[in-house]
Amino acid sequence: MWLPAYATRSERLCRLAVVLFAFAVLAFLIGPLFVVFPLSVSKDPFFTFPIREYSWRWYADFFQNARWMHSLVNSLVAAAASTLIATFLGTLAALGISRPGFPARKAVMALMISPMIMPVVIVAVGAYMFFGSLGLTNTRTGLVLAHAALAIPFVVVTVLSALSTYDSNLSRAGASLGAGPVSVFFAVTLPLILPGIVSGALLAFAVSFDEVIVALFLTGADQRTLPVQMFSGIRDQINPTIMAAASLLTTVSIALFVLLNLIRRVKRA
Amino acid sequence: MTQTLSLTSSASAPNLRAALRRAERPGRLGALALALPALLFLIVTFAAPIGLFLTTAVRNPEVRDTLPQTAAALAGWDGDGPAAPGEAAFAALLADLTRAKEDNTAAALGKRLNYESAGMRSRIMSVVRHLGNFKDGALAPQFAALDPVWASPDLWAIIKRNAAPVTPYYLLTAVDLQQDASGAITRVAEDQAVFLGILGRTLWIAGLVTGATLLLGFPTAYVISLAPARIAGFMLLMVLLPLWTSLLVRTTAWVVLLQTDGVINQVLLALGLTTEKLQLMLTRFGTVTAMTHIQLPFTILPIFSVMKSIPEGQMRAARSLGAPPFFAFWRVYAPQTLPGVTAGCLMTFILSLGYYITPALVGGPRDQMLSNFIATYINRDLNWGMAAALAGLLLVMTLSIYLLFLRLVGAERIKLG
Incomplete structure (x- = not known):
């Protein structure tokens, strides 16, 4: 399998074993994502296979329950708002950082990336204490600000990678033809790096939409997000409605993922 | 760029370099200005909150805020000596705790002191409960009647030590160390080292x-x-x-x-x-x-x-x-x-x-x-x-x-x- 002609017999066997191992690992990676779907359409309220009878009752439960719906709306609003902030600030920052002669690039990058690696509990408790003193706990504003901070590195990294293939001579050409920096940006740069910005925005949306711990600390009953609602459900008594919620979350993630790959393909074409 | 520089005579090179740096400065500042909003945003919503939270690891406001008179009275007392402080300290503690009872801050103080030495919480709360029973005259024996430990200097040493605005207590505890009554740092007992x-x-x-x-x-x-x-x-x-x-x-x-x-x-x-x-x-x-x-x-x-x-x-x-x-x-x-x-x-x-x-x-x-x-x-x-x-x-x-x-x-x- 995928070996040059000179490979020995034992080498071939060895390679076959490695390939089988790799596919087993991929099955391990992907398998657990798909256990929630069949269980969410099982009529039985307990989680056993094989499924005896199918039903949409748990989805009906989800969509008819005011608490679940409220948390879904909260999640969508918070994710949309933090995506806007993070995409705007992150794109600007990436434009600056990518310029030649940006001062202290390494230190600035280290700070910009740090929300990605910071233990989320520390971020959550810090925000809980600081925002509490400003009266921003149990408000949507506090949650949006904290989520935007967590999402900025994802936008910066994606837009920087889009800018790394951008030919800055194009900007110079625009300027030599008499366009000011702002019109050069909107007419030349923006259309070319737009796929990168949209990818960053999709990532930012996913970060906020899936985030649990910060939301757990910063929200009250009114701003409770979908993951928080799920988390408390799993802690108390895991029920099939949670499987329906998990399936919906997974569907959203897969949709975002497919969208991202379509954008990448368009960019390449 | 290096090539153009090497072509010029060495005497004019520094001037040229300086001129180049001057010419590039607006571009550099412009680049920084673009990144500044995101940097400020991250500092305000991310770095500062974490920094502020971490300072609570050494902040020690309870004794300072709740027992200001006692802290002042203990300032001149030798915490390492064998004797408990004089009547002034007892009177100050009584006054502070009367105030604390009104402000509902006694429980928080008791909880904080209990970290340092088990039993402090109940001692403080017992004094607060019996505030009305204290009579004029020597206070030390009346305190000792509630709990004989009030006559020992160790307990007062803990109060004196925690009148400081910062404490090493939490950081030491986080690595299974403690400060004993004399202030020396020791390992905590085996069963408490978690x-x-x-x-x-x-x-x-x-x-x-x-x-x-x-x-x-x-x-x-x-x-x-x-x-x-x-x-x-x-x-x-x-x-x-x-x-x-x-x-x-x-x-x-x-x-x-x-x-x-x-x-x-x-x-x-x-x-x-x-x-x-x-x-x-x-x-x-x-x-x-x-x-x-x-x-x-x-x-x-x-x-x-x-x-x-x-x-x-x-x-x-x-x-x-x-x-x-x-x-x-x-x-x-x-x-x-x-x-x-x-x-x-x-x-x-x-x-x-x-x-x-x-x-x-x-x-x-x-x-x-x-x-x-x-x-x-x-x-x-x-x-x-x-x-x-x-x-x-x-x-x-x-x-x-x-x-x-x-x-x-x-x-x-x-x-x-």
């Missing part, structure tokens, strides 16, 4: 997860890098898709899989591999398995991107020069994958240190990591100082490995998908 154990457990679990992801991820990345483009693309999708799925959903899936009546036990029973159901939930094995599943893509992707850049011809050359297959792999191929292995393993280790959700839902009490204890100290015990001290400990570990990552790999090398 925090170094938790620290060790956090590092151990993160290490296990990193090792497991490398063991599973390295061969997988290798196969993906060898596979024909179409198959490789499909395999990469299978690595990237889990990365996009919410961490909570993946943990939920593991809860379902690992339950006593869950899928894994059903499969094992059906295959006859086990005759009774195994306890998988609330175990170390379950926690490490779920965490390995979640972290695997973070380890695979950097290794894969390095492997893809290794020219195929090198292995062929090694073989044609007579190297046996394994030797060629080990001496020629493997060393070149090291940058990817370093990047992937460091990233997984950093992220594993901060896990909260997965141990909380899949792990048992003995699998809880530092993050879980930080959250518990805030949510259940309302002990901000201890939470901040443990957060400081976690942060020092995370940041030192992050610095190593920046040095060895670099922030610019982080790629997403």
